[in-house]
Amino acid sequence: MTVRYLQPRLSQLLGATLIVSLAVGLSGQPAAARPASGGTGGAAAGGSPAVAGPLAAAFDRAAARYDVPRDLLVALGYAETHLDDHAGAPSASNGYGVMHLASNPTVRTLDEAAALTGLDPAALRTDTAANIAGAAAVLRSYADEAGLTAAQRADVNRWYGAVARYGGARTPAVARLYADAVYDLLATGIDATTAGGPVRVAPRTVAPERGALATVAPLGSGDEVGTLSTDYGPAAWVPASSSNYTVSNRESTYQINYVVIHVAQGSYAGTISWFQNPSAQVSAHYVIRSSDGAVTQSVRDKDIAWHAGNWTYNTQSIGIEHEGYINQASWFTDAMYRSSAALTRHLCDRYGIPKDRSHIIGHNQVPGATHTDPGPNWNWTYYMQLVTGSTPTPGWSVTVDNSTSGAFTASSNWGTSSYSSQRHGADYRFAEPIEASDPAWYRANIPETGTYRVEVWYPADPGYNNRAPYIVVTPSGNQTVYVDQRSGGGAWRSLGTFTLAAGDGNKVGVSRWTGGTGLVIADAIRITRV
Incomplete structure (x- = not known):
């Protein structure tokens, strides 16, 4: 039996004070952070503690109202959208808000949320607090149908089936892919900076109870016949x-002349699932995951995927979808770029496609296209360098050491050492990991807004941190990259390429807030224009 949670007034759910704060505090800006370690507090770019904002409060209240684990709710939202409501615009599969409440022929979480809460569908689509509450109500209804008791609901591992169901996958393998992504985030933790304030989930050990999905092999594991391309x-x-x-027989019927780059406007599992939905009337040959560059093929190369919005280009191209949204640079990780470029290079070599921008194109370049992907945050220069294997022309570069006058700041909690011969310069800084950011900051004067490679130098030692968080300040928010400082020291190590804003200020930090063990090290950084 489905329990209906009547909520005639949003203020009854969230409180009048929160409604006012949401009106001024949640503007739908992206959560510009990678999954990270941390608790429920926050820290600003300069390292001072931040007060929990209205977005975190909305998660807290919805979780309490519907007795859904708060961190599970956050992890699901982060897996779907990086906690960005995209100003009420729908995803490719007609999903809305930070929780991606969907309304399409096979997934109707938006309609379910409206029935369970009594809230207007328009509010569920456009009001962030209502959207979170609606998702919590849907998850709770799934838990009730699964027979979870109050004690069982307190155990985040018992919610795996409800999470898998929320994703609306049509096959068990994709259902597991979706739910595993949420539980992976619970394991690694989340540190998201949003216009509605910081939202954090502390890392934990998870042991999800997968039920019937436990026997389903993870995608690409090779343990299940037919899972590998x-x-x-x-x-x-x-x-x-x-x-x-x-169905076709390319290249006998059509020559393959192009690779078309897309951004999915959705999650990895959600995109794969949408292609399996007969009502979608859309597909691409490949999908790339943001976090690690994992690749799934949905249409054989010989067949014609419906991706370009132009039949001629459909017949002559391979379409590659990338997890994420065009207005959120945080989805475009170095792992994604490298994996996608390796695939494109393979396709060009196999089908004789020239490795240039006339033949490796964005969806927006297809004649008659109404789409704008991959959008302004896609780094074409870096991507093509990876595809062609070319070395970029050396550009502007700056190196900042922990001893560089006026360009490095750290609290008195950071000690100084010259113990390791792998150090950069005379010494380096170290600190114990704690559940507070207290970052050491490197300051640089960036000549112009653009794409820069960020590298770090640290001495390695078995006693140093296995998960040191490096913070890169970008126009869309802070992005965090984790480095194992137990190995790979005494040399420059790339964190990836990032859009950095022009001007003088803190650009890279090393945080003490980590679930890793061992001393956190801050030695030197190098920023290079690419």
């Missing part, structure tokens, strides 16, 4: 619905 070895194989592509 026959066209591209590193890819998992999850076929799209036959209603969403055209």
Whole structure:
């Protein structure tokens, strides 16, 4: 039986004070952070503690109202959207808000939320607090249908089935992929900076009770017949619905001349699932995951995926979707760029496609296209360098050491050492990890807004931190990259490429807030224009 949670007034759920704060505090800006370690507090770019904002409060209140684990609710939202409501605009599968409440022929979490809460669908689509509350109500209804008791609901591991159901996958393998992504975030933790304030989830050990999905092999594991692509070895194989592509025999019928780069406007698992939905009427050959560059193939190379919005280009191209949203640079990780570039390089070599921007194109470049992906945050220069294997022309560069006058700051909690011969310069700084940011900051004067490679130097030692958080300040918010400082020291190590804003200020930090063990080290950083 489905329990209906009547909520005639949003203020009854969230409180009148929160409604006022939401009106001024939640503007739908992206959560510009990678999954991270931390608690429920926050820290600003300069390292001072931040007060929990209205977004965190909305999660707290919705979780309490519907007796859903708060951290589970946050992890699900982060997996779906990085906690960005995209100003009420729908995803490719007609999902809305930070929790991606969907309304399409097969996934109706938006409609379920409206029935359970009594809230207007328009509010569920556009009001962030209502959207979170609606998702909590849906998850609770799934838990009730699964027979979870109050004691069982307190155990986050018992919610795996409800999470898998929320994703609306059509096959067990994709359902497991979706739920595993949420539990992976619970394990690593989340440190998100949003316009509605910081939202944090402390890392934990998880042991999800997968039920019937426990016997389903993870995608690409090779443990299940047919899970690996026959066209591209590193890819998992999850076929799209036959209603969403055209069977063909390329290159006998059509020559493959282009690779078209897309951004999915959705999550990795959600995109794969959408291609399996017969009502989608859309597909792409490949999908790339943001966090680690994992690849899934949904349409064979020989067949014609419906991705370009132009039949001629459909017949002559391979389409690659990338997890994420065009207005959120945080989705475009170095792992994604490298994995996608390796796939594109393989396709160009296999089908004789020139490795240039006339043949490796964005969806927005297809004649008659109404789409704008991959959008302004896609780094074409870096991507093409990876595809072609070319070395970029050396550009502006600056190195900042912990002893650089006026360019390095750290609290008195950071000690100074010259113990390791792998150090950069005369010495380096160290600190114990704690559940507070207290970062050491490197300051640089960036000549112009653009794309820069950020590298770090540290001495390595078995007693140093296995998960040191480096913070990179970008125009869309802080991004965090974790480095194992037990190895790989005494040399420059790339954190990736980032958009950095022009001007003088803190650009890179090393935080003490980590679930890792061992001393956190701050030695030197190098920023180079690419």
